[in-house]
Amino acid sequence: MKILEDKIRAEGVVLPGDILKVDNFLNHQIDTSFVRLIASEFGRIFYGTGINKIMTVEASGIAIAYATSQYFNDAPVVYAKKGAVSTMSKDVYSADVHSYTHNNDYKLNVAKKFLSKNDRILIIDDFLATGEALNGLTQIVEESGATIVGCGVVVEKAYQNGGKLIRDKGYQVVSLARVTAMSDDGQIEFED
Amino acid sequence: MKILEDKIRAEGVVLPGDILKVDNFLNHQIDTSFVRLIASEFGRIFYGTGINKIMTVEASGIAIAYATSQYFNDAPVVYAKKGAVSTMSKDVYSADVHSYTHNNDYKLNVAKKFLSKNDRILIIDDFLATGEALNGLTQIVEESGATIVGCGVVVEKAYQNGGKLIRDKGYQVVSLARVTAMSDDGQIEFED
Numbered sequence: 001m002k003i004l005e006d007k008i009r010a011e012g013v014v015l016p017g018d019i020l021k022v023d024n025f026l027n028h029q030i031d032t033s034f035v036r037l038i039a040s041e042f043g044r045i046f047y048g049t050g051i052n053k054i055m056t057v058e059a060s061g062i063a064i065a066y067a068t069s070q071y072f073n074d075a076p077v078v079y080a081k082k083g084a085v086s087t088m089s090k091d092v093y094s095a096d097v098h099s100y101t102h103n104n105d106y107k108l109n110v111a112k113k114f115l116s117k118n119d120r121i122l123i124i125d126d127f128l129a130t131g132e133a134l135n136g137l138t139q140i141v142e143e144s145g146a147t148i149v150g151c152g153v154v155v156e157k158a159y160q161n162g163g164k165l166i167r168d169k170g171y172q173v174v175s176l177a178r179v180t181a182m183s184d185d186g187q188i189e190f191e192d
Numbered sequence: 193m194k195i196l197e198d199k200i201r202a203e204g205v206v207l208p209g210d211i212l213k214v215d216n217f218l219n220h221q222i223d224t225s226f227v228r229l230i231a232s233e234f235g236r237i238f239y240g241t242g243i244n245k246i247m248t249v250e251a252s253g254i255a256i257a258y259a260t261s262q263y264f265n266d267a268p269v270v271y272a273k274k275g276a277v278s279t280m281s282k283d284v285y286s287a288d289v290h291s292y293t294h295n296n297d298y299k300l301n302v303a304k305k306f307l308s309k310n311d312r313i314l315i316i317d318d319f320l321a322t323g324e325a326l327n328g329l330t331q332i333v334e335e336s337g338a339t340i341v342g343c344g345v346v347v348e349k350a351y352q353n354g355g356k357l358i359r360d361k362g363y364q365v366v367s368l369a370r371v372t373a374m375s376d377d378g379q380i381e382f383e384d
Binding site: 023028029030031032033035058059062063066067069070074075076077078079081110111114 | 215220221222223224225227251254255262267268269273303
């Protein structure tokens, strides 16, 4: 998505440690009309696939998922909550996730009552790098028996293995911008 | 807001420990068209007040704030991030918050670059009870020199002291549903 690549080049910040910050428009401050553009692209790509529920992870996926819902008949958005690894409940689907960014472990939790076997789910997230969070979400949906129609990601670090991990499980992953390289002087390269 | 009270009566769940769960439509699963109705009410109430930025706290305030933005010329949404109390940075406004629900302390953090003295801010949150989070947000905005036009809350537990705390600081707090009592058998009463 050309306009997204331009936005990342203009407003994204590359920090030491392979960090790409887009908190200016996506995950701290939200450029709401731009997020609506992103959502419309997911709407176009997954049009006609019978999606009836959008899933994401708190907190940075919520606005994107909410905006995307309007393209799928105002489908409900369910966001997985991050909890301590000790958290367990029989009413909750859980998946263990390791965060390489924060170097800690946590659980993704989704109340069972919000997923059913008849659901056709679009998973939305802002970033895909190692794929830990996205993989956790797919595990939760698999456990529920619902169908994953596809995954919509705003920014994929294509040089990390997360995309391959999820695609090798057989899922369609659409990333609106695929970063192929970042340099310490702030240059960002995208897949042609 | 009558339709909100009806929704809470129909779908809200009262749990021991004075807990009101509305995770069916507001803060785990999101009823997106209903959140749009809530947002339109904030749009009506704060119309013409020159709001140019919406602030909230991750994660449950984000969808409501995002939806509200469209009534204020797609004003950017800035959500405060919850961090460990040890987190400190000179580039960040911080406020200490105690959570009575989870019985822990945390910091609200907002990057300084996202607040300016010229900003006219609407603060949005899903719940107001002891007022800890909302108070933290107001402290952050005060430190930035921006103007708080008002606070829009979806559900206020009017029998707790948070509303008074914020109003006594001189801020307008609009709560779309004001709960006056909850009983263990699940009855919920609202202010007339």
